[in-house]
Amino acid sequence: MVVSSESERFIADINTDFPEWYQDVVRKADLAESSPVAGCMTIKPYGYALWENMVRILDDAFKESGHQNLYFPALIPESYLQREAEHVEGFAPECAYVTHGGGKELEERLVFRPTSETIIWQTYARWIESYRDLPLLYNQWANVMRWEMRPRLFLRTREFLWQEGHTAHATQEDAIRETLQMVGIYRTFVEESLALPVYMGEKSAAERFAGAVNTYAIEAMMKDRKAIQAGTSHFLGQNFAKAFDVTFQNERGEREYVWGTSWGVSTRLVGTVVMGHGDEKGLSLPPRVAPIQVVIVPIYREDSKDRVMSAAAQIAADCRRDGIRVKVDERDQLKPGFKFNDWEMRGVPLRMELGPKDLDKDQCVVAERVTGQKEPMPLSGLVDALARKLGETQRAMYAAAEVFRAANTYDVDDYGDLTTLMDQGAFVRAHWCEGPECEAKIKADTTATIRCIPEELRGPGKCVVCGADSPGRVIVAKAY
RNA sequence: CGGGGCGUAGCGCAGCCUGGUUAGCGCGACUGCUUUGGGAGCAGUAGGUCGUUGGUUCGAAUCCAAUCGCCCCGACCA
Numbered sequence: 001m002v003v004s005s006e007s008e009r010f011i012a013d014i015n016t017d018f019p020e021w022y023q024d025v026v027r028k029a030d031l032a033e034s035s036p037v038a039g040c041m042t043i044k045p046y047g048y049a050l051w052e053n054m055v056r057i058l059d060d061a062f063k064e065s066g067h068q069n070l071y072f073p074a075l076i077p078e079s080y081l082q083r084e085a086e087h088v089e090g091f092a093p094e095c096a097y098v099t100h101g102g103g104k105e106l107e108e109r110l111v112f113r114p115t116s117e118t119i120i121w122q123t124y125a126r127w128i129e130s131y132r133d134l135p136l137l138y139n140q141w142a143n144v145m146r147w148e149m150r151p152r153l154f155l156r157t158r159e160f161l162w163q164e165g166h167t168a169h170a171t172q173e174d175a176i177r178e179t180l181q182m183v184g185i186y187r188t189f190v191e192e193s194l195a196l197p198v199y200m201g202e203k204s205a206a207e208r209f210a211g212a213v214n215t216y217a218i219e220a221m222m223k224d225r226k227a228i229q230a231g232t233s234h235f236l237g238q239n240f241a242k243a244f245d246v247t248f249q250n251e252r253g254e255r256e257y258v259w260g261t262s263w264g265v266s267t268r269l270v271g272t273v274v275m276g277h278g279d280e281k282g283l284s285l286p287p288r289v290a291p292i293q294v295v296i297v298p299i300y301r302e303d304s305k306d307r308v309m310s311a312a313a314q315i316a317a318d319c320r321r322d323g324i325r326v327k328v329d330e331r332d333q334l335k336p337g338f339k340f341n342d343w344e345m346r347g348v349p350l351r352m353e354l355g356p357k358d359l360d361k362d363q364c365v366v367a368e369r370v371t372g373q374k375e376p377m378p379l380s381g382l383v384d385a386l387a388r389k390l391g392e393t394q395r396a397m398y399a400a401a402e403v404f405r406a407a408n409t410y411d412v413d414d415y416g417d418l419t420t421l422m423d424q425g426a427f428v429r430a431h432w433c434e435g436p437e438c439e440a441k442i443k444a445d446t447t448a449t450i451r452c453i454p455e456e457l458r459g460p461g462k463c464v465v466c467g468a469d470s471p472g473r474v475i476v477a478k479a480y
Numbered sequence: 481c482g483g484g485g486c487g488u489a490g491c492g493c494a495g496c497c498u499g500g501u502u503a504g505c506g507c508g509a510c511u512g513c514u515u516u517g518g519g520a521g522c523a524g525u526a527g528g529u530c531g532u533u534g535g536u537u538c539g540a541a542u543c544c545a546a547u548c549g550c551c552c553c554g555a556c557c558a
Binding site: 010019020023027034036039093094115144146148149150155157160162227229230231232265266267268270271284297299300301302331334335336337338339340341342353355356357358365449479480 | 516
């Protein structure tokens with residue numbers, strides 16, 4: 001416990017003060033800071049590099065599945081937003097407006113997009129005429145604005161970065177297939193690249209996207225045992241097609257409304273990684289998205305400096321050639337011990353210590369961020385060994401997150417047990433009759449919500465609230 | 481928007497209750513020397529409209545009012 005009391009000088013204790021810990025890590029790991037405008041954030045280079053790595057992997061997956069990127073403007077005429085009744089009701093309270101331009105008040109106010117369905121469907125109406133134009137599989141990377149009342153860096157900011165896919169299809173089946181495909185891509189990304197297991201399933205009616213027929217989501221467990229929605233995919237039915245009159249002629253020459261989907265993930269994924277893997281030492285990043293995968297800390301005296309530094313530079317060059325993201329910590333005024341702690345706090349998966357004693361033995365010492373284990377490694381074949389170790393770390397982090405989630409997930413059939421567990425923080429798998437009253441009661445009693453309805457938990461039982469027949473268990477948890 | 485807490489150097493804080501020289505301390509920054517395998521030492525230097533506005537007073541970081549912002553808990557949310 002000496003270690004944790006030492007650490008308290010730098011970041012708050014993750015076990016006793018999680019929100020403070022989160023703030024400390026985001027700021028001291030140099031991910032982001034708050035801005036002069038309340039609720040907005042400045043994403044710093046280290047945090048942005050993390051986001052860029054996520055973007056690259058996702059963007060590749062979108063393109064491999066046949067999607068193209070495009071870009072719609074940030075400003076939307078207010079009247080567009082009002083075309084779809086449920087949609088406007090859902091978003092109106094959190095819209096920000098542009099009212100003046102060129103020194104004059106505008107004739108029609110412009111909404112800074114809270115999401116782009118309206119302007120996109122307005123446009124799709126002109127782009128789609130025939131079944132030959134379908135499907136339309138488009139995505140955009142953009143910023144959006146929602147005037148949230150309680151902002152937190154990355155988790156809930158008024159402006160954030162995201163991607164929003166908007167597709168149009170000739171048939172309901174195609175649109176549903178697309179909706180499920182995309183939430184599946186998100187699941188693969190979060191599990192394989194962010195090393196966090198998720199529950200994937202449909203949202204309850206109360207949690208559904210405003211304007212959607214069905215919403216699917218992936219939910220991950222954070223270190224405080226709360227849930228975070230890491231990605232969503234919506235089957236829009238023909239709601240927006242009807243609101244914006246988007247029709248096509250089918251092969252028989254008949255007019256039909258198109259079927260739509262939309263899906264997105266945001267910079268909230270950065271907060272998800274922070275809270276999903278962080279520990280008492282700070283940030284801990286999965287190798288696949290870590291901006292720096294290996295940091296080399298050179299150790300030397302004046303007489304051995306040149307020798308160590310040139311060896312470090314050589315190793316770094318070899319790593320880069322094989323696609324490993326490596327950095328040599330050349331800061332001359334800091335002691336190695338400080339650097340060890342600094343890079344651990346910033347979540348770098350592997351640290352290499354390289355000093356004269358190592359060079360004498362043609363080796364280096366490599367420490368793992370997750371386990372704290374140190375081991376000597378020979379310089380010959382080093383790059384392959386590092387690549388292997390990065391892969392092991394990626395898998396170990398997923399396994400650890402899975403163990404943590406399993407230890408905090410309970411099948412519950414008694415309502416009293418459910419409320420007790422929600423006070424402690426946990427995922428509860430409980431039967432639910434699908435009645436909105438029972439869902440509302442859980443929320444009123446515990447502030448927890450039904451996060452999603454996973455397919456793999458389907459099966460008959462009795463509702464944990466009212467005892468009526470239930471078609472399956474759902475995930476109940478407090479959420480971000 | 482309701483409840484609670486807080487705004488003093490880049491960061492963290494003391495000073496305020498009980499008004500009074502030149503507003504302090506730690507960390508960080510800068511310079512020099514010595515150091516460097518788990519958070520270095522010494523010496524020196526720089527850095528402040530005390531959140532903002534107004535009021536009380538001979539005199540305000542300190543008392544009063546308003547206002548802005550931040551954090552936590554609730555309602556809302558990617």
